[in-house]
Amino acid sequence: MKLNGAQxxxxxxxNEGVDLIFGYPGGAVLHIYDALDAQDxxxxxxxxxxxxxxxxxxxxxxxxxxTGVVLVTSGPGITNAVTGIATAHMDSIPMVVISGxxxxxLIGNDAFxxxxxxxxxxxxxxxNFLIKDINQISSTxxxxxxxxxxxxxxxxxxxxxxxxxxxxxDEPAYADAINMRSxxxxxxxxxxKITKAAELILSAKxxxxxxxxxxxxxxxxxxxxxxxxxxxxxxxxxxMGLGAYPAKDELFIGMLGMHGTYEANMSMHDSDCVIAxxxxxxxxxxANISKFCPTAKIIHIDxxxxxxxxxxxxxxxxxxxxxxxxxxxxxxxxxKKTADISAxxxxxxxxxxxxxxxxxTKEGVIKPQTVIETLYExxxxxxxxxxxxxxxxxxxxxxxxxxxxxxxxxxxxLGTMGFGLxxxxxxxxxxxxxxxxxxxxxxxxxxxxQELSTMLQYNTPVKIINLNNGYLGMVRQWQEFFYEKxxxxxxxxxxxxxxxxxxxxxxxxxxxxxxxDLKPALIEAFKLKDRTVFLDIITDPNENVFPMIPSGAGHxxxxxxxxxxxxxxxxxxxxxx
Amino acid sequence: MRHxxxxxxENEAGALSRVAGLFSxxxxxxxxxxxxxxxxxxxxxxxxxSVGDDGIIEQIVKQLDKLIDVVKVxxxxxxxHVERELLLVKIDVNPNTQADIDRQIDRFSGKIIDVSEDxxxxxxxxxxxxxxxxxxxxxxxxxxEVSRTGVTGVCQKREG
Ligand SMILES: Cc1cc2nc3c(=O)[nH]c(=O)nc-3n(C[C@H](O)[C@H](O)[C@H](O)COP(=O)(O)OP(=O)(O)OC[C@H]3O[C@@H](n4cnc5c(N)ncnc54)[C@H](O)[C@@H]3O)c2cc1C
Ligand SMILES: Cc1ncc(C[n+]2csc(CCOP(=O)(O)OP(=O)(O)O)c2C)c(N)n1
Ligand SMILES: [Mg+2]
Numbered sequence: 214m215k216l217n218g219a220q221x222x223x224x225x226x227x228n229e230g231v232d233l234i235f236g237y238p239g240g241a242v243l244h245i246y247d248a249l250d251a252q253d254x255x256x257x258x259x260x261x262x263x264x265x266x267x268x269x270x271x272x273x274x275x276x277x278x279x280t281g282v283v284l285v286t287s288g289p290g291i292t293n294a295v296t297g298i299a300t301a302h303m304d305s306i307p308m309v310v311i312s313g314x315x316x317x318x319l320i321g322n323d324a325f326x327x328x329x330x331x332x333x334x335x336x337x338x339x340x341n342f343l344i345k346d347i348n349q350i351s352s353t354x355x356x357x358x359x360x361x362x363x364x365x366x367x368x369x370x371x372x373x374x375x376x377x378x379x380x381x382x383d384e385p386a387y388a389d390a391i392n393m394r395s396x397x398x399x400x401x402x403x404x405x406k407i408t409k410a411a412e413l414i415l416s417a418k419x420x421x422x423x424x425x426x427x428x429x430x431x432x433x434x435x436x437x438x439x440x441x442x443x444x445x446x447x448x449x450x451x452x453m454g455l456g457a458y459p460a461k462d463e464l465f466i467g468m469l470g471m472h473g474t475y476e477a478n479m480s481m482h483d484s485d486c487v488i489a490x491x492x493x494x495x496x497x498x499x500a501n502i503s504k505f506c507p508t509a510k511i512i513h514i515d516x517x518x519x520x521x522x523x524x525x526x527x528x529x530x531x532x533x534x535x536x537x538x539x540x541x542x543x544x545x546x547x548x549k550k551t552a553d554i555s556a557x558x559x560x561x562x563x564x565x566x567x568x569x570x571x572x573x574t575k576e577g578v579i580k581p582q583t584v585i586e587t588l589y590e591x592x593x594x595x596x597x598x599x600x601x602x603x604x605x606x607x608x609x610x611x612x613x614x615x616x617x618x619x620x621x622x623x624x625x626x627l628g629t630m631g632f633g634l635x636x637x638x639x640x641x642x643x644x645x646x647x648x649x650x651x652x653x654x655x656x657x658x659x660x661x662x663q664e665l666s667t668m669l670q671y672n673t674p675v676k677i678i679n680l681n682n683g684y685l686g687m688v689r690q691w692q693e694f695f696y697e698k699x700x701x702x703x704x705x706x707x708x709x710x711x712x713x714x715x716x717x718x719x720x721x722x723x724x725x726x727x728x729x730d731l732k733p734a735l736i737e738a739f740k741l742k743d744r745t746v747f748l749d750i751i752t753d754p755n756e757n758v759f760p761m762i763p764s765g766a767g768h769x770x771x772x773x774x775x776x777x778x779x780x781x782x783x784x785x786x787x788x789x790x
Numbered sequence: 791m792r793h794x795x796x797x798x799x800e801n802e803a804g805a806l807s808r809v810a811g812l813f814s815x816x817x818x819x820x821x822x823x824x825x826x827x828x829x830x831x832x833x834x835x836x837x838x839x840s841v842g843d844d845g846i847i848e849q850i851v852k853q854l855d856k857l858i859d860v861v862k863v864x865x866x867x868x869x870x871h872v873e874r875e876l877l878l879v880k881i882d883v884n885p886n887t888q889a890d891i892d893r894q895i896d897r898f899s900g901k902i903i904d905v906s907e908d909x910x911x912x913x914x915x916x917x918x919x920x921x922x923x924x925x926x927x928x929x930x931x932x933x934x935e936v937s938r939t940g941v942t943g944v945c946q947k948r949e950g
Contacts, residue, residue: 335808335811336811339858343804395860517856519852519853519856522849
């Protein structure tokens with residue numbers, strides 16, 4: 214049977230098991246839309262902005278573990294999608310983005326809606342392709358899904374000129390498997406390295422497990438639990454790792470890094486053996502690199518060799534899938550005795566008793582921390598929580614105790630304001646039976662508001678928890694600390710009436726101004742199972758995120774709420790972000 | 791330290807810009823870069839000369855290896871290898887300077903490939919160091935135009 218390029222593309226997506234696409238049409242992809250229209254297996258979600266499509270596909274991927282799929286047109290379609298592609302790239306999220314391109318004969322002519330999509334996205338994708346021949350469509354789709362979802366996952370772009378989508382050939386066979394000589398991700402670590410790591414672990418007196426997003430991405434939460442419990446070692450998680458190990462567990466000592474707990478950062482600082490598991494020593498967690506883990510030997514498990522030794526010198530590199538490497542380590546440690554670490558635990562518990570996440574409540578104002586704690590209570594810790602970027606993101610991470618992986622969906626690496634709402638829609642589509650909350654701020658939510666319309670059309674009920682402090686709070690906090698309270702452009706006047714706004718999009722809006730109304734409003738919102746509810750919660754405009762390691766400082770130089778209300782930094786710190 | 795990195799990559803459109811883009815995006819330094827087809831028509835070989843401490847060179851090698859089109863990366867500097875570069879230089883010649891220039895060309899095993907009334911076009915091949923020395927041996931004001939290919943290299947063992 215003869216098929217045109219668009220039909221081959223759609224058929225190839227079906228062969229990859231795709232059942233959901235987020236996209237937006239335009240001239241260059243009209244043949245593809247025509248082919249999509251003629252079938253029922255793949256559902257298409259018409260977003261309101263291409264950035265929304267990429268974030269929604271990203272939220273879908275983070276929740277389900279499957280590859281998110283996006284379809285956009287040439288020119289402004291693909292440029293609008295770039296922020297979402299970069300967001301997925303920084304957090305290693307599997308995504309395939311298909312962009313239309315002007316007809317082959319016009320490429321390079323500054324044709325209508327032409328941009329060099331492959332060139333523009335090169336540095337923020339795992340790989341990209343420009344299809345030049347209709348015979349390459351199915352093999353390129355096969356490669357794209359393979360690359361996006363294996364090894365260290367990431368977004369892959371396929372740019373396809375319009376003429377190729379209307380040409381016809383006999384329906385090509387779809388390959389079952391693929392082998393690329395230039396792309397062979399490692400699975401197992403070298404056995405000698407496993408032995409070396411095991412020896413180091415057994416002799417450690419002040420060990421700490423520092424686990425990250427790789428444990429979520431690599432579906433290794435069960436192995437991480439077994440490994441940690443078998444050893445009885447303290448474990449800290451990065452922002453991206455939250456949920457990979459249950460927050461309610463005794464061995465969990467909280468998130469580490471800039472806004473991590475006192476006990477997690479002090480333990481990192483004093484440790485003699487850091488076991489990094491699928492984490493990449495980002496500058497938000499190392500703080501001042503010259504003061505980082507001064508006495509520790511470092512074991513680093515990562516699938517990406519370039520993550521190892523990039524920021525921090527590593528003693529035992531273990532290149533491989535976290536899941537398989539942890540299994541090998543568990544095996545190597547079976548029946549062996551670790552050093553006595555009871556003194557270490559006493560020290561950690563002493564740091565813990567400082568209770569670095571304690572905060573002061575104040576009569577007449579709603580504290581943002583209280584909102585998150587109440588959200589946790591009302592949802593029994595079972596919801597999927599997406600977030601935007603800012604103070605509210607940190608409070609969600611600190612006070613919503615994630616006990617399972619793939620429940621905490623946020624943009625860590627790029628820190629993209631606007632991510633939360635479309636990501637919540639994607640999460641709801643991936644897991645329709647679970648409650649989804651989007652924790653956001655009045656600044657961030659305004660970056661992707663238009664997706665409220667999509668959410669009505671496709672009935673994806675989520676609860677929007679707007680921590681409305683009237684400020685670009687995270688910016689205001691830095692200006693308070695480091696710019697002598699010169700609040701340049703961090704106060705936003707003329708905010709919309711969010712209740713009316715939600716209503717105009719066909720949703721429900723509730724404004725909460727008194728603490729007494731908070732819990733009833735949340736209960737009410739979650740009772741409205743089939744509706745998107747926008748909770749505009751007026752919170753303390755002056756609250757800051759604590760604890761905090763100011764830039765330029767070391768892990769043992771944290772600022773604590775109530776004790777160090779004002780942070781300072783030096784010139785070196787000011788130059789850091 | 792100066793390193794010569796040899797990269798075998800799929801002969802795909804855009805592969806060169808991926809490598810060049812990687813160097814600029816990550817702020818790595820490139821002294822020279824050459825690329826051409828090999829005996830296997832599906833592969834190109836690229837030779838890059840870069841300067842950096844061991845940590846940076848290690849990252850460069852890993853980041854290159856991570857590119858999907860890259861099949862193999864070798865730091866030639868770490869093995870026994872040969873490197874060559876070709877120089878084409880146009881030199882102003884007059885009866886007063888000719889003898890000296892001829893002597894230098896001879897000393898560096900260069901070849902005069904074209905002669906006009908008052909210019910030479912000279913070819914010199916060898917290690918970059920030798921080419922630098924040859925250029926240094928000439929009177930700067932007499933050098934009219936220089937074109938260098940950049941370094942190419944291979945490792946000496948049978949298996950590179
Ligand atoms: C306002 C703001 C504040 C922040 N503050 C903090 C903070 O206080 N603390 C904090 O931790 N973060 C913070 N972040 C997030 C920070 O920027 C980084 O995104 C985060 O620290 C990176 O987490 P990670 O190391 O777990 O790496 P990820 O980005 O999740 O990377 C995962 C690593 O695992 C590897 N990997 C992936 N899959 C596998 C696999 N299958 N097997 C083996 N390895 C694999 C990857 O190669 C990569 O190296 C903040 C972000 C923002 C926006
Ligand atoms: C797209 C984008 N632009 C700018 C920033 C810088 N930035 C980080 S946090 C923040 C303030 C966010 O304000 P809001 O959403 O109200 O959250 P709050 O910090 O007040 O909780 C800004 C501007 C960013 N992260 N993303
Ligand atoms: Mg705000």
